[in-house]
Amino acid sequence: MSPGAGAELKHLMSDVKSKTAKPEGLDLKPKGDKAETLDIKDKGIDSKAEALNLKALGDAIKGAKTGNRQTIAIWSPKISAVMWYLKKTTPEFSISDEARVILEEGLEKKYPELFQRVKEEMNQS
Numbered sequence: 001m002s003p004g005a006g007a008e009l010k011h012l013m014s015d016v017k018s019k020t021a022k023p024e025g026l027d028l029k030p031k032g033d034k035a036e037t038l039d040i041k042d043k044g045i046d047s048k049a050e051a052l053n054l055k056a057l058g059d060a061i062k063g064a065k066t067g068n069r070q071t072i073a074i075w076s077p078k079i080s081a082v083m084w085y086l087k088k089t090t091p092e093f094s095i096s097d098e099a100r101v102i103l104e105e106g107l108e109k110k111y112p113e114l115f116q117r118v119k120e121e122m123n124q125s
Contacts, residue, residue: 052114061121074099 083095108115 052117057114057117057121061118065122 083098086093086098087095104115
């Protein structure tokens, strides 16, 4: 006799983490009284100076390198329609590659100092 639907669902959901669960191996709490900072500017509409939290940057880079945070998800019907149209009409079109290029270019334009710092830190190891 096979297990019931509840047991099967429980088995499938055992590895699912809540949105509030922090990724394993990342210490998201700053050490010491104050996090080290670097001034950056957002070149977006509200261009005001912000401080780059180097602890958070280190955790983000560590998470990206170890695969704990390797993917992101975006919900936009417009983007979905454009990407799937291109996928169906362009030989060897890759939605992931195209999204990566567009996001990297956009982030580099909007947050040049932060993007440059991430590139430098990721190239060091």
